[in-house]
Amino acid sequence: MSSTSSSSNWVLSSIKFHFLARIKWFLKPKATRVSSDPSEQLDISITKANSNIDKVESCESATQVMEKQSGEDEGSEISLKRCVKKLHFGSWEEKEATAKEIESLAKEDVRVRKLITELGVVPELVSMVASEVAGRRRAGLKALIQLAHGSYKNKALIVEAGIFLKLPERIDLADESTRRDCAELLLSLSSLANSQFSLASSDFLPFIKHILESDSNVDTKQSCLGASCNLSTVLENVGPLVSAGIVPILLELSSIKESSEKALATLGNLVATLTGKKAIENSSLMPESLIEILTWEDKPKCQELSSYILMILAHQSSSQREKMAQAGIVPVLLEVALLGSPLTQKRALKLLQWFKDERQSKMGPHSGPQTPRMATGSPVNQMEAKEGKRMMKSLVKQSLHRNMEIITQRANASGDPTQFKSLVISTSSKSLPY
Known part of the structure; x- marks a missing residue:
């Protein structure tokens, strides 16, 4: 404030000086007058003085803001230290209230989370999780959840403090809120799986x-x-x-x-x-549950994941493909290949190709039992050839007799539609490839 008043006094004295200089200028002879106008110089001086005043005021305001900010930081640090003191040495009621305060503070500011953990509150909060009092346990869990949020270091500190040993042994006896908070904290800590922590070997x-x-x-x-x-x-x-x-x-x-x-x-x-x-x-x-998921048209992501798992299981495993075929996967794959998402369609077509190739390999050209070739004219070969011809003739005769009987029955049953229907069903082929 004193600097502002001194600047104002300087401006007034400057105005008086230039006013007297102007009077002297008029009293001088015309030849000795300077071409410049003192009024213009006065305006310039006043403008410069005002800019100086603005700079001084802006510097003062910036200083006040910095002082206020530093004061707030000092105040928050003092309040945090007070909280930590209560958490370490206070009663159980004070500890519970302090844990709730830490939760609210950590939720608002990332810097506060870092400062709180540096003050060593994590072990105390972890110990509160093992409390038999539900309210105290929840207060500790909620504070740890906020401290773990977005901070790898804080998560590591929570795990090192033995949080897994402090979880309720009988989670079924805990209330619903405690179970939900425990699950949320475990979800946050599970992101450490890619680090040096062996989470799977713990509780x-x-x-x-x-x-x-x-x-x-x-x-x-x-x-x-x-x-x-x-x-x-x-x-x-x-x-x-x-x-x-x-x-x-x-x-x-x-x-x-x-x-x-x-x-x-x-x-x-x-x-x-x-x-x-x-x-x-x-x-x-398996595989019925995954095949059923393929029919969920309103869940395309689930269809993609299910088709991926089925592909891994069916790859180079004829037994798994056979189980899937018996469970009715082929018509489902045909539908998904037409109506599914682009990724699901590609996977369904790949599976269908595997089933098609396997079916063609099973139904390839087959001419009866394959025996090793023997020298032509040998006695064994001649005897087998005669036996084969005899068997073929017998099969042909049996087939002809059977066909004649069917034709005769159809001719005699022309007036009985039910009998004709039974004959058609009995003679239809059940081994067609498609």
Whole structure:
């Protein structure tokens, strides 16, 4: 403020000086007058003075903003330190209230998340998850969820603090809100699957399996399915996932439209390995459940994933192709090849080509039992040739007699339509290729 007043005084004195200079200029003889007009110089000086005043005021405002910002940062840091102190040394009621405050602070600002974890609150929040009091446990879970959001370092700190050992042992006895929060936290932590953390070897999988088996909340199951999908992207986790019995659960959930897409995505990751492929092949739900998914016209993504899994299973496996053919996959593939998405159409056409090639190989030209060629004129060859001719003559005679009997029966049954219908059915070929 003092700088502003001094600048104003300087402007007034400048005006007085230029006013006196102008009077002197008029008192001088015309020859000695300067060509320049002092009024113009006065205007220029006033403009410069005003710009200087504006610069001073802007600098002052910027300084005030910086001071205010630094004051706010200092205030927030002081409040955070107070929260941390309560979380470490306060009563259980204070800890619960502090965990809720940390949740709200971490939700608003990324810098606050970093500062909070640097102050060492993660171990205390993890210990709250093991509390038998539901409200205290939920407060710790919600705070950890916000701290883990978008921060790899914070997730690693939560895992290192032993979060998997603090989860409820009997998740079925926990309330629905606690199960949902646990599943959301596990989904966030499962993104560490590609790091050095071996999540599959911990208590991670039994917890997910139990929720997928027993929980009826769709959001909770979706979170656990997302976590299992993240785990399945790592080759080392496929064995533990299969050993934990996840595959039958995923196949059951894939038949439910609300959870089908994520379940199929996980199965798609597992089927790419030999262990996962065998586990899927041995399921009693295969291949009927995947064939049924191919008929979901309102779920094109599920059709694409199902056709991919079927392709992997059918590739170089005649037994699996036979099972699929017996389950009625061919007409479904024909329909999908016409009406499905472009990717599903390509996969369906590829499967149809495999079935067509296999059928043609089975129905290729065949002229009876193939025996090794023997020298012409040998006694054995002559005897076999005579025996073959005798058998062929006998078969031809039997066929002629049978055809004559059928013709005679048809002629005699011209007045009985029911009998004629039975004859047509009995003589129709059931071994036609198409």
